[in-house]
Amino acid sequence: MDDDDLHARLKAYEGRPAAVAGAGRDPVNAPMIRHWCEAMGDRNPAYTGPGAIAPPTMLQAWIMGGLSGHQGRAQAYDELLTLLDDAGCTSVVATDCEQEYLRPLRPGDEVAFDTVIESVSPRKTTKLGAGHFVTTRTDVRVAGTLVGTHRFRVLKYAPAGRTPRPRERRPRPVVNRDNAGFWEGVRDRRFLIQRCAACDTLRFPWLPGCNACGGPEWDVVEAGGEGTVFSYVVMHHPPFPAFSPPYAVGLIELAEGVRVISDVVDVAYDKVRVGMPVELEFRTYDDELTLPVFRAREGAV
Structure with missing residues (x-):
């Protein structure tokens, strides 16, 4: 430009x-x-x-x-x-x-x-x-x-005299053998939840075994994308690279019953409320990073 x-x-x-x-x-x-x-x-x-x-x-x-x-x-x-x-x-x-x-x-x-x-x-x-x-x-x-x-x-x-730095990139998620399937789903714009093959308990974040019965076998279900703000915090300090405080970080309860920590986007931080209906969005931040975030449902603010 x-x-x-x-x-x-x-x-x-x-x-x-x-x-x-x-x-x-x-x-x-x-x-x-x-x-x-x-x-x-x-x-x-x-x-x-x-x-x-x-x-x-x-x-x-x-x-x-x-x-x-x-x-x-x-x-x-x-x-x-x-x-x-x-x-x-x-x-x-x-x-x-x-x-x-x-x-x-x-x-x-x-x-x-x-x-x-x-x-x-x-x-x-x-x-x-x-x-x-x-x-x-x-x-x-x-x-x-x-x-x-x-x-x-x-x-x-x-x-003066300093080459402008490119805007800091967001931190990369830590991907390991236990959660790799979740991040593969995110790349395909699917939010996948583990389901125990023994007792059908849904769990998130991904774990190697069921936190209800201990069963090691599991499959996945895809979240529909609707949820509500169960709790939230507003980040003011300290400022982290690639983030512009103040911003809201929510504990989102999905319609399926599991909870996920994620950004609440496209709504002023001081308008976020417990119980606010939200919906899933996959947001691309750079060539390598896509993250699931949540935005207020239409009419919720």
Whole structure:
């Protein structure tokens, strides 16, 4: 993909949301104001005592999501960053921010916000490396009234003097004599479950003997592909190569009664729920790797 094609794809994200209906994790409060003023060495009396206001430059502090992030983060922003990663712009640095203040914030105010991808620059060459500047605009409101705007700009770039690394491949499954038949089925886009020849108990993952009666003989049945989320976790940290947190990993109970651990795909991680109906999909990640994953059934989200 040449620079013009890449920039055209990046420009398509301008105007799309990066966060929708976000809410500050805490109301504006005096202890945080005090900590901020102590760290900045700001002794302005407007920030203490009855009728105190928050320092205007704290605007971003009230909307930060911390390590766990905010509810309402939109998929478009993650897609944009992934597109830049795939183009070799794997490094990021914050470059600047701009703020506009319409009225002071006071202790007790509860802030809400929406963030939009405002602009993506053409390819720029800097001392750090070549890449694209991405600017987001966040409108901050209290009780529906706009109180301030925060523009934040980052540079996603390929480090100078370094050959861009290809995107990391997903780890390969460990295939052995006990589970080779399962992975052969996956290559044929069939999800095969072992069935004990002695007691008909279904089992997954594959084992050399029946976990119910101990019988060594078995055959297979093919799963129909429907199931529900029995349990799930959301992976945030640490980030593994080829994975982009946060993402949901589900314990899926198939209609046949066995359970399998797999990715829950094409649905926002914070929309995954216990009991959510899902269906099997075989997804190809590269020339060598196809994996069974599960997506929400139509109408389930």
